[in-house]
Amino acid sequence: MPNTAETPTSCRRFAGKTAIVTGGASGIGLAAARRLAAEGARLVLADLHGEAADSAARALVAAGAAEALGVACDVSRDDQVEACMRRALDRFGAVDVIVNNAGLMTFEPFIDLTGADWARVLGVDLMGAFLFIRQGLLHMHAGGAIVNVSSIHARETEPHVAPYAAAKAALVSLTRSAAIEGKPRGIRVNAVLPGAIDTPMLWENPNVKSGVERIDRSEVGHPEDVAAAIAFLAAPEAAFVQGTAMVVDGGRLARL
Numbered sequence: 496m497p498n499t500a501e502t503p504t505s506c507r508r509f510a511g512k513t514a515i516v517t518g519g520a521s522g523i524g525l526a527a528a529r530r531l532a533a534e535g536a537r538l539v540l541a542d543l544h545g546e547a548a549d550s551a552a553r554a555l556v557a558a559g560a561a562e563a564l565g566v567a568c569d570v571s572r573d574d575q576v577e578a579c580m581r582r583a584l585d586r587f588g589a590v591d592v593i594v595n596n597a598g599l600m601t602f603e604p605f606i607d608l609t610g611a612d613w614a615r616v617l618g619v620d621l622m623g624a625f626l627f628i629r630q631g632l633l634h635m636h637a638g639g640a641i642v643n644v645s646s647i648h649a650r651e652t653e654p655h656v657a658p659y660a661a662a663k664a665a666l667v668s669l670t671r672s673a674a675i676e677g678k679p680r681g682i683r684v685n686a687v688l689p690g691a692i693d694t695p696m697l698w699e700n701p702n703v704k705s706g707v708e709r710i711d712r713s714e715v716g717h718p719e720d721v722a723a724a725i726a727f728l729a730a731p732e733a734a735f736v737q738g739t740a741m742v743v744d745g746g747r748l749a750r751l
Contacts, residue, residue, distance in 0.1 A: 508730045510535030510561075513587040515579065517570050517627060518597030520547035522694040523644060526718030527594050527725045532560035534726065536592065539583045541568040543597070562587070570597045570623030580630040592729045593631045595624040595666075596644040600659045613658050620662035621669065628673045628684065637681025640729040643670050644721070645686045647744050663688075667740045674738030683737050685728045689721045690714070690744025714745045 514531045518524035519540030528538050532555050540555075542548035545567025552563035564586055568579045583590050598620045601612050624643050631641050645666045652660040667686055674684040693715050724743045727733055742748055 506533075507535040508726070508732075509592070512591040513537045513539065513583060513589060514592035514594065514729070515539040515541055515583055515590055515627070516594040516596060517541045517568070517623060518543075519594075520544055520551045520565070522596075523689065523692060523718045523721045524594070524596040525551055526722040527596060528555060528563075529558070530719065530722040530726045531592065531594075531729070532558070532563065535561060537561050537587055538563040539566055539579070539586075539590075540564070541566045541570065541579045541597070543567070543569055570595075570626065571618035573626055576623070576626040576630060580627075580634060584634060590631070590635055591639050593627050593635075593639075593641045594644065594725055594729070595627050595641065597623050598644065598646075598659075598662075600656055602655045604655055605657050608657065616658035617662045617665075620659065621665050624666055625669060628669070632673070632677055632680060632682060635680075635682050638731075639682040640733070641673065641677070641682065641684045642725045642728045643684070643686040644725070645670070645688045645740060647688050647690045647742065647748055649688055649740070650742075650748055670740065671738045678737060683728075683733070685733070685736055685738065686740040687721055687724045687728065688740055688742045688744070690716060690742070690747040692716050692718055692721060694718060714747050716743065716745050720745075 509531050514536045516524050516528045519528045520542040532538050540548040540552050548565030552565035555563040566579050568575045643666050646663040648660040649664040649667050670686040677684045721743050724741055
């Protein structure tokens with residue numbers, strides 16, 4: 496699909512705000528960081544690959560971001576998540592937005608999966624979001640927003656991705672639970688469910704390569720499409736949106 500999710504040049508919804516984006520060095524995470532930066536946000540890019548996060552942060556600043564900081568962070572580890580939040584608070588004084596985007600997939604038949612496979616995927620895709628949500632509820636002020644990047648695999652899935660589908664479905668439920676507890680604190684928690692998005696994760700998917708999952712290129716979106724939805728859910732305009740899961744898939748689920 497054509498990329499129509501351009502950032503309005505006059506839009507400064509996040510001026511003076513600080514956002515943490517996990518998995519922020521590439522793909523949807525980097526697109527979200529660019530969108531938030533273009534609207535005035537200061538960025539903390541938390542990524543397993545610290546050098547890539549640093550490089551992406553420098554590129555954001557070169558492109559006009561107010562400030563950007565790269566942080567090496569394994570989101571499945573409580574101590575590293577806490578340290579990331581502490582660095583953000585020490586540097587910027589407050590955190591206003593958290594985008595839980597870090598994720599990974601494994602491609603194995605169900606009967607070949609091991610407990611370690613499950614733990615690895617759920618550790619990043621679900622535990623990582625939980626840990627950052629907890630930090631958000633502990634440290635964010637009223638008006639804060641958390642956006643979790645789930646997937647349409649939470650609704651409809653395919654063979655050989657059971658841990659990923661389970662984690663993304665659980666993330667939708669976690670979003671609702673966190674929204675209930677965040678509401679009295681003035682913190683909103685929502686999710687986006689991307690469909691087929693033009694990232695390496697899509698084209699490296701063995702199911703796509705083998706034809707098990709057929710991708711109509713007219714229904715492949717861009718990372719910027721998801722970033723636009725993330726920015727909306729994080730913005731003041733979405734002040735009455737709480738605990739929802741917004742599908743961003745070009746209508747793919749509607750025809751399944």
